Amino acid sequence: MKAKATQSFAQDRGTGATPAAGAKAGATQGTFTTSDAIPWKPVDPKHPGLEMFAVWGNPNEGASLMLQKFPAGMDSGWHTHTAAQTGGPGSVWSQPAGQVHDDKCEEGGDCIIAVYFHDKLDFKPVDTKAQ
Numbered sequence: 001m002k003a004k005a006t007q008s009f010a011q012d013r014g015t016g017a018t019p020a021a022g023a024k025a026g027a028t029q030g031t032f033t034t035s036d037a038i039p040w041k042p043v044d045p046k047h048p049g050l051e052m053f054a055v056w057g058n059p060n061e062g063a064s065l066m067l068q069k070f071p072a073g074m075d076s077g078w079h080t081h082t083a084a085q086t087g088g089p090g091s092v093w094s095q096p097a098g099q100v101h102d103d104k105c106e107e108g109g110d111c112i113i114a115v116y117f118h119d120k121l122d123f124k125p126v127d128t129k130a131q
Contacts, residue, residue, distance in 0.1 A: 080124045082098070
């Protein structure tokens with residue numbers, strides 16, 4: 001199954017409100033990035049094609065919400081993270097810190113997920129043969 005970008009999404013930021021009126025009322029300006037304009041960044045040379053975009057926060061410093069794009073057929077291998085994580089879309093999961101897991105994207109299309117890391121992002125490979 002190929003990943004599809006939702007092109008029909010619309011956001012209404014308030015009836016009759018303009019950016020100037022919002023600024024005058026003390027509101028901060030938001031942002032909107034279409035799916036085709038997301039500035040994806042490579043994650044790790046050991047996982048070619050794996051990319052991410054920090055929606056908010058800095059994953060190198062603390063909690064963050066990220067979009068991760070896995071190329072079709074990618075398997076991350078068994079690993080853990082120091083921080084707990086919660087993610088989606090579609091199926092939604094919550095994973096405690098330190099839980100051993102493996103992320104896979106099936107063949108047929110790239111996979112894009114949203115992941116909230118409750119603290120700094122790290123990746124600790126697990127040697128399942130040693131267990």
